[in-house]
Amino acid sequence: MAFLQTLLPLLLALxxxxxGELKLQQDLQKDLTRLQQSNSHFxxxxxxxxxxVQTVANDMQLFSLIAYLELAKATYTQQIQGPHQVxxxxxxxxxxxxxxxxxxxxxxxxxxxxxxxxxxxxxxRRITNNFTFHSYIVSTAAEPAKLYYVSETEQGLLSYKLGxxxxxxxxxxxxxxxxxxxxxYHQQVEKLRQDLLQQ
Numbered sequence: 001m002a003f004l005q006t007l008l009p010l011l012l013a014l015x016x017x018x019x020g021e022l023k024l025q026q027d028l029q030k031d032l033t034r035l036q037q038s039n040s041h042f043x044x045x046x047x048x049x050x051x052x053v054q055t056v057a058n059d060m061q062l063f064s065l066i067a068y069l070e071l072a073k074a075t076y077t078q079q080i081q082g083p084h085q086v087x088x089x090x091x092x093x094x095x096x097x098x099x100x101x102x103x104x105x106x107x108x109x110x111x112x113x114x115x116x117x118x119x120x121x122x123x124x125r126r127i128t129n130n131f132t133f134h135s136y137i138v139s140t141a142a143e144p145a146k147l148y149y150v151s152e153t154e155q156g157l158l159s160y161k162l163g164x165x166x167x168x169x170x171x172x173x174x175x176x177x178x179x180x181x182x183x184x185y186h187q188q189v190e191k192l193r194q195d196l197l198q199q
Contacts, residue, residue, distance in 0.1 A: 020076050020087045022101060024136050024149070025067035028060050031157035040172040047165040059162055063149055066099060066138055074099075086192060100137040100196060102189060105130070108177040127177040135189050144197060150189075152178065 035041065035053045045051035074089035087101045108129045115122045131152055138147035148161040155175045159168045 020071075020078060020089070020101070022067060022071060022087075022089070022099065023103075023134060024063060024099075024101070027134050027136075027149075027151045028063055028067060031151055032057055032060055034156040035169075042170045042172075044168045044170070045165070046167075051167065056157070056167065059160065059165075059167065062162060063136070063147065063160070066096070066136075066147065069096065069099070071099075081192060081195075082188075084188065084192060086196070088196060095140050095142075096138060097141055098137075098139045098196075100135075100139075100193070102133070102135040102137070102192060104133040104135070104185065104188075106133070106181065106185065107131075108181050110177070110180060112180060127180065129175065129177040131175070131178070131181060131185075133185060137189075137193055145193060150186075158182065 032053075035056060043051040043053075043056060045055065048055060071089050074091050076087070076089055078085070078087045080086070083104050083106050085103045087103075089099045091097055108127060108131065111124050111126050113122050113124050132154075134151045134153070136147070136149040137145050140146045143163070145161075146163055148159075150158045150160065152158055152175065155171060155178060157169050159166070161167075
């Protein structure tokens with residue numbers, strides 16, 4: 001019992017001084033490499049007519065600057081809400097006020113009904129799959145959630161936002177169940193973001 005009483009404060013001290021690991025740079029490199037090596041995607045960008053992998057790469061440079069910020073001076077918090085591990089670094093000074101990293105492990109198990117335009121009867125199909133999403137939200141002094149980046153470990157980059165600019169990627173062979181899960185996932189992340197703003 002005395003050993004436990006000695007060990008517990010040490011473990012708490014280690015947990016409380018944890019500064020976490022921002023995984024943004026690893027995701028940026030992985031996602032860009034995947035995009036450059038494949039043509040099985042479509043890019044939608046509300047700011048230009050002909051988006052390309054090169055325009056995405058140029059935008060990723062801004063996210064890369066965020067990935068290399070000095071986090072030692074930030075206040076770090078971590079919490080788990082359902083399948084979401086939320087890590088946040090808050091800055092007292094400078095234009096960047098917070099970086100939020102949300103890692104989500106979601107198991108999809110659903111039945112999808114497919115309806116047809118012709119006289120064919122609807123069919124049902126069961127979809128089971130595992131997803132690991134990484135979302136990054138960067139808030140500035142002027143605007144909460146000014147930058148937003150979403151990636152799925154196996155699929156790659158899904159979407160990002162830079163101020164008013166919004167970019168979405170669609171894949172010719174999406175991971176099974178991704179299109180069913182993604183709208184719900186975006187709602188959950190938005191709710192987490194709103195909750196964090198109120199803290």
